[in-house]
Amino acid sequence: MTVITDHTHDLDARSWVLGSENHPDFPIQNLPFAIFSSGGSKKRAGVAIGDMILDLEAAADHMAADARKIGELGNRPNLNALFACGSKAMTTLRHAIFELLTDGGKQAAIEPLLYRASECELYLPFDIRDYTDFYTGIHHATNVGKLFRPDNPLLPNYKYVPIGYHGRASSVRVSGSEVTRPKGQTKAPDADEPSVGPTKRLDYELEMAVWVGKGNALGEPIDIADAKNHIAGIGILNDWSARDLQAWEYQPLGPFLAKSFHSTVSPWIVTLDALAPFRVAQDARPEGDPQPLDYLFDDDDQATGALDVRMEVHLSTAKMRENGEVPHCLSTGPMTAMYWTVAQLITHHSSNGCDLNPGDLLGTGTLTGDTPDSVGSLLEITNGGKEPLTLPNGETRTFLENGDEIVMTAYAQKDGAARIGFGECRGRIAAGPMG
Template identity: 60%
Template sequence: MNWWTIDETHDPARASWVPSAQGHHDFPIQNLPFATFTPSSGDESRIGVAIGDFILDLAAVADAGLVPTHVTGICRDPTLARLLALPPEERTALRRALSDLLSDVARQSTVEPMLHPADACTLHLPTRIGDYTDFYVGIHHAGNVGRQFRPDNPLLPNYKHVPIGYHGRASSIRPSGVPVVRPRGQRKAPDADAPVFAPSARLDYELEMGVWIGPGNTLGEPIAIADAAQHIAGFCLLNDWSARDIQGWEYQPLGPFLAKNFHTTISPWVVTPEALAPFRIAQPLRPEGDPQPLPYLQLADDQQHGSLAVTLEVHLTTPAMRDAGLPPHRLSSGPASNMYWTVQQMVTHHASNGCNLSPGDLLGTGTISAPDRDGFGSLLELSEGGRNPLALPGGETRTFLEDGDEVALSATASAPGYVSIGFGECRARITPAP
């Protein structure tokens, strides 16, 4: 089964008896993403499904015998750990059952008491994240940043041959809404003789997508590119907060460390591959003269369907903007297709040396930027390394983030003839260093 199989759950004519689901910007019945939540009336986490402005309690649905028997126990779990590990066909069967329940008016009186108002619930990380790997597949970000340091040769020689990545810190990943404490670290000014230990003065965001690993593989057994789709359980938004001044001093020769591991924000909803089936598009063609992927990363089907018709956006609010009642200011907007490597290629390469991926592991795509300023995915690009301040509403400017600033990522998947779906909020506010 491929994740681009379209069925009745994607029918644009299908409507839910939940009124707020009709035309919902993120969660119409065609989406049905999963999350781990705690309702206002309880103190234990459980699995839920978004439908409009509500969350459907899967434990209650399972207790009523309304889901396939193979997932009854999983639906009663406190996290998504076992659900993420399901084979795609079993996850699809659950999706179909939930879509039927939420669209069949005859089931409304039975299912409606199992809904919780989303704004009264607390959302958590979907599961305990065992491992987190951040890739660097946004070629325009790599080029934009590379030109600041190597104007004549922005991309290093390996970039177009291998999906670049590094192992990040899983313990500091948090769901949307958890404040980010400005990190302290060593930073060295270009004209200084020695570094200082101080709060970061060049705090930045990074616009990324997250990829949830599903069934995984055994240590020593690679994942073939033809099988990679079976190991992807869902997608989210991801903000890889970055202390650029700390990063610039520490990253050579081994790469990111304290500049990246202090906080990563993700949207708490797991949007399934099945929900994104109508929004699969061809991977953009490589420019003439670029090398073709090595055979283990090459698959015609992946090139035809391996990208996503998703528009990503970043908005910023400052304390002064909030005090003045000004709306969030959009910093950038661009397509998720601005990735040089597909998600399947990321998964395949990650496991190509026998590295074992496990259910609930998280991959970041790396910053997704565009060739033009309107789609830049970080302040490092937008401010040209701090040399060109951004003008904000109310007369403020920014080169990097200040205390009290709040960054919000959002995304919408759209395609002609289908209902658009979203990913929910990925936002956090900066608080002062201790």
């Protein structure tokens, strides 16, 4: 099926905002949302355009009545109420914002409502009540499975059901927040009993964040054909992991303290409207793989439910920053590595009657590609810590050390469409004991 685009995706569209034309992340075709403040002002919703942020609440006064009522919800300290309006309302708002920023006759009124992004502070975009992390990256699941089960890397349920676990929402932080090395129980293979101390195998996971917009009532599952209307947008997620804690604690109930100490998200919400030109068919399943069960299958979702987004992860060590060296690119990979679509995640999550709420966070799981340069974690890069990575400056890493900074970015780009980006998801490991 053909994905519907409109005038807001026009490659030739231009904003009067200086610096927005051909901006690598935030041209007029993107218009992502965030929560910001400036000069000690209150937290409120903003929209990125080039290197500026548009104050949504203030701009709403210049919109037509239907969009104005929606835009006025930008006066909140989170985006929950705004995106709870649903996908149709957000499309109406997008069109109104696009008009304000492209109509030269409105420049005099709107320009004072723009703030330089470098002078603003960004916050968690939503009040997150719940966080679920999925395991949709089949190449990652296979790589990790081989470390522990060489002859049977994928368990029998993997290709039938989207695997996930309920994470800890309270420890989700916005990009730029410092990460404290967690402590916990570990047990060496030759030890008689476990010990407690800081993790020695701290890792990152390259994921994308799926944010819920309109929710569903308890007991009323979301149909696969309607799932896309419940998605607020997409961001970047770093699901920090303590691999040694995880190895000891994960059986029989799965991740716990190895994951709950910190998760980092990017501040900008890129809407599905903005991503319309980059919707692609879900990869056909290999011969012999089962087709999704009926409640997870929709022709339109299979034809347009995947997102052609590229992700990158860079490492900067304390020594590299001291010497003025650029961060080292560890990997780059595709969001199309997901074995399940975003809509399938929403549908399966609600299929038992679970109620999703505006601002709920869903992680895709680590999105490793099918090539050696597209793996999404150090666990995979170093073969479980057995093969250290040598950086350009001669330093080596098996897992992250104190002072290391991980920077994740993502973008969508193709011929005939403007490139749009997601900003960055940045986190630095604090100084402290290594173990």
